Amino acid sequence: MGITAQENLTAWKLFRELVHYGEITTAANALDIDAGNASRLLTALERDLGFAVFDRTKRPFVLTREGKQLITNVETLLEGERNLKNLYRRVQxxxxxxxxxxxxxxxxxxxxxxxxxxxxxxxxxxxEICLIDRLGLEDVQNGAVHLAYIPYLAKRQSVLCVPVTTVFMVSVASPVYLERLGRPKTPQDLKNHVALQRNDPGYPVTTGLWKHNYYQAIEPKKVWYLDNHIALRAAIEGKGIALDLPFSLTEGAIKDGSLVPTLNGWHRQCWHYSLVCKYETLHKYSNLGNFMEWFALRLQNFEDLQWRSGYKLCHEDFPIFTPDGAVDETL
Structure with a gap:
């Protein structure tokens, strides 16, 4: 018994190429198959699935609602095939x-x-990947680690820097603190409050806050300089308002009510993370580049979800940027 179209990897490769090109002949050429065979293969795939994946009345072809639901898993399927082939070659x-x-x-x-x-x-x-805590760019340069995931963009000629994520920062305080001293609504209101801020090497001190495209300087009544984990604990204990914490670090405390967002959405400028690796290391380990690409994409997807859940959880009307650069404020 032969395989069905939906079990045929070529059918899914055709699906992917049609998403990109929107035209049978061009997609078939990309796969080096006959255009007539490609058309029949697409028809067989849709027959096996029980629904159309493209609206073929339009030029270029447009994904149907059902087709849109498949695209992510199809990419995962074909990525797995590529990785398996790479593994075969290395084993051989x-x-x-x-x-x-x-x-x-x-x-x-x-x-x-x-x-x-x-x-x-x-x-x-x-x-085999070994995670090591609290290491950064210098450790990559001196060979202590092969690559590092760091909270800034590194500019070094000998190092490849791959931008990975943009981290949503949030200003938070405990309900007890806000009940005692009141909730600030603007950056100027911080003149009556204690700020818990970060002052690490390579991390610029927060001197102002952003909301959409607006910026305002801050002059807190008092500032305690702490690392993020100590600032988180201090904020929960009611010692002040933490201005530099990433949403991923505060999410649990916000959900359980230990912390609440303050300042009506004003926040520290978002922070950029990157993967760094020496070029000579990439040349030495041929499959390391595949891991870096995969790892960066997975981290990007995770952070996108953090942004979206962060906006909702904080009840703030921040803009969310879509992949094509448009602003989506409907979430």
Whole structure:
């Protein structure tokens, strides 16, 4: 018994190419197959699925509602096929397991990162990733780690820097603190409050807050300089208003009511994270680049979800930027 169209990887490759090109002949050429066969394969795929994946009355073809629901999983399927082929080639060449040390900054969620490492181990068992806490760019440069996930964009000629995520920062305080001293509504109101701020090497001190495209300077009554984890604890204990905390670090406390968002959506400028690796390391380990690309995409997807859930949880009307650069304020 032959395989069905929906079990045929070529059919899904055609689906992906049609999403990109929107035209049978061009998509067929990209796969080096006959256009007539490609058309019949698409028809068979839709017959097996029981619904149309493209509206073929339009030029270029447009995904149907059902087709849109498939695209992410199709990309995952075809990415898995590519990774499996890469693994076959490495096994055929007799390559051994390679152990890579990944340094992560203090603010990273180790549980989430470890879950990604576990997931990638199923994709490429020949690459063993070891997570190491509190290491950064300098450790990449001196060879202590092979790559690092750091909270800034590194500019070094010898180092590849891959921008990964933009982190949503939120201003929070405990209900007890706000009941005692009142809730500030604007950055100017901080003149009556204690601010819990960060002052680490490579991390500019917060001197103002943003809301949409508006910026206002701040002059708190008093400032305590703390790292993020100590600032989180101090805020929960009612010591002041934390201005520099990423949403991912405060999400649990906001959900359980230990902290509440303040300042009506004014927040510290968003922070950029990146993956860094020396070029010579990439040349030495051929499959490390595949991991970096996969890891960066997974982290981007995770942070996008954090942004969206962050806006909703904080009850703020922040704009959310869509992939095409438009502003979506409907969520």
């Amino acid at each position: 060449k007799g390559e051994n397991v390679i152990r890579i040390h990944l340094g992560i900054c203090t603010d990273s969620d180790p549980s989430f990162l470890f879950s990604l490492i576990e997931e990638y181990a199923q994709i490429d068992p020949s690459l």
